[in-house]
Amino acid sequence: MTIISTPVLILGGGVAGVSAALELARRGVPSVLAEKGPRLGGRVRDFCCKATQACVHCGACRLGDLLAEAAARPEAAFRSLALAAEAQREGGVWQVELRPQPDEGEADPLAQPLAEKTTVNAQAVILAVGYEPFDPRRKTRFGYGRVPGVMTALELEAMLGQGVLVGHDGQPPESVAFIQCVGSRDESLGNLYCSRVCCGFALDMAGLIKEGWPETAVTFFHMDVQGYGPSWEEALPHMRQAIDFVRAMPGEVSAGENGPRVCFAGPDGQPRSREFGLVALSQGLTPPASAGALSEMFGLNRNQDGFLGEDAALAVSGAQGVFVAGTAQGPRGIVESIDHAALAAGAAMESLFRAGKEAAHG
């Protein structure tokens, strides 16, 4: 049993967590970051670059910058394979018990794996535990896991990252469809929020497909297109020329003769159907798997959508000295998550000041 003391403990080593450590370091505050997995970077580690003629500002490569900066910051210590099991607050200090996780043999050059049960004493805690991608099996009608050629956006992303594009029959598809808002803006699931990033990443992936496989036709089934920055708005009209934008949410995806068959309502309200070589489901962001456990452990509120931390303005939660950064607090993009950590770090630093002042006054 080891005991470490640090002003701030950060849970989660995705872009938000690493950025929180850096934001604290920039303020001169040391921290310990505990990541439950073997490596830092979270989901973004598996993302590909979506630049075509130029960078499309997806933000994925900022992870490289973050890790390079983290390496040069002695204030931040990184622990991998460390999961928080218990927490209690005593005399203004959080005592968090970290348990080592099974080693998957994929060490991170920056992070030191947790060797044994460790108690961390910290004045403030930042939760940066990320999100859970929506599991499309819950929307059985989209045929995921059942209809060959239906995959998640994350799977498509990984495939494109390898420079590969294959559809239902193992061949490069003649046509690709994206279905948006899978698991978001969905009353039947109770997910009454927009995931913010999926319009952007889907159309960026569509651009990548159009560049690498220009013969492939791309269809974009959507309700609305969300904004993704000024240059994105400028690029939208061009995308509309290269990509078929269909404003309709498909009713069903079934196995057709030449790949997955998508049924949807045409502009006249009449049912239509089309077959595609590949159908990608733009899964939304849902609250992190550990949201329930952590909200209990740290006496923390969850917002209406189930994400951590209720006070929208401050990233400060109900409990003392607990702050939330990144997608753990709500859907946001990579760069937004990186920046959002500044707010948590600033608030954590302020709470340290306050505690210091109180201690000084007896």
Next chain:
Amino acid sequence: MARVCLIWVERPGLEGLDPAEVAKRAGLSLDPGGAIPAAVVTAPEWAAPPAVRSRLAGKPAQWLDLAGEVGGGPAEKRLARAAAAVARAAGRAALGTLPQVYTAQPAQTVLVAGAGLAAVAAARQAGLLGHPVILATPFGRAAQAGADDEAEEVSLLAAQLPAQVEVLAEAELRHLSGAAGDFTAELQTPQGAQLKRFGAVVLAPAGGYAPPELGLDPELAKPVADLPPEGLAGSPDKWLQAAVIAGVDAPATADAFARAVEAALALQARDFVQTTLLFSEARVASEGGERRYREARQAGVIAARVAAGGLEVAQGGRLLKWRDLLLDEEVQLRPDLLAVAGPVAAALPAFLANPVLWPAWPQLVPEGPRFSGGRTARSGLYIIGALRGTAPGRARRVEAAAAAADLHDRLTQGRATPVPSVRNTACASCLTCVRVCAHGVPRYGSDAIVCAPAACVACGMCAAECPAEAIAPPGWSNPELIAGLEAGLAKSAGTKAVLFACGQSGAQAFAELCRQGHEWPEGLLLYPVPCAGRVGMQLIMKALSSGAAGIMVAGCHDGNCRSVSGNLRARLRAGETAALLERLGLGPERVEFLHLASNQPRRLAQAVDRFVSTLG
């Protein structure tokens, strides 16, 4: 030339390499212990044991991420690659350290010019970090909110301003020049004008509504914030028709859409009022946006989707016509009340229009992912809030917090900010460096180039372009780079090729491939550079004349350079060199530029393999 020793720090990825053999091949001696004149260490500084670090303090040392340069493959090839990398680093270490020339201390005072949530939050954060802050507001008090700020939130923060924050009321920032650590600002106040030196500057002018150009009568069309008027209600015989416009010519931003939805809900809640919400896209990505949009429709607000640009406005807005996309028919509305969720914008400060002192907006505030958190290309200048187009509320506090931490870090040297050395005796006063530096570091003082003390990011672009070899960030002058090139190429085997790899993209991708055990072509010499922009024509020609058969430069994708144009400059220089080689009959294919991101190792591996194979 100083004698260089190899200090071997064992790291994952170096397994199986014999330190003595690497040292021998590189022509160095292995660390004999005790005092040494200069060293190459096989680990980056942060990963080296403290004893090694303290032993080398003040000594010329090259910290090498050797594991990130060797890669996999047969032992013999790894040994050769390791020896070439160590020799390259030793070539630089042998030159010793160049003394710093300019040692002015960065100014610590922070200027926050503006008002509203962003300005007050930034002033507060910078003050909490210990900086003296001047909050120069055009208004009479600090608590004044911008058009889209929550007035209460701003007052609350303004009441909590730390003691270090001095509020300068009715002040205007007339002129600004300089960069981090050394800004000069002219502030106009009722008491007169004053010139002051600042370490960092945050521009955060308050936003005002910018009504869309739809030909609306301002008597009828009001900004959503001003609605609904007190006591507004219709009657059972005469329902009032209200219309809220939320981006019909072009889609609204998510926060403008959210404001429109709030206004529509408030109007609809009045007795006998029917509200129609007109928009081209439902921009529901704000927090709670989708929920409120649904509530509005459930409350009876009519959601009318208009094709972008498809709203016909007659009689100043008293008659609206559009084609309903769902019903596919023409619809008309005669609103009694019209609310517009116009975007909120702030006026560009006049001094930024000076093309001599300031670059155009897209170069000053690039949209790339590296310029978030209020950062601009000009080191130490932050532009936040409405002027930046940032959504109100939390996004502005986020920006303010990020900007404050970044400026604090810069001004307190938390991040080692290098200061370029200038050889005044060699300088031709051509001002190339002043033009080239995207971060605003060098400027022409009374009779010499002077560099702002906390602003340089060591991209090396000035060094690449200076015709007199008179300026370079520490460690990246031509002599140092050339010594490394010559020494490294001398120890490379097979077909020699040099890969200049940008630290933001190429070098990271290279290191990742090495960790995966990628086997590089035998004679490939990696030369990590801080930015592709460091690689000018001289370096490429030098590499060729030192025995390289080909040179590849791997830099960031167009639009993602940390120094705005280092990648484009490098691509231009590579192209020019290739054209020159063609004229000389030496084969233009020997020089190539590759656009890359740090997360594209596979792309790098393929490009290098193809490139080296064409060299034969």
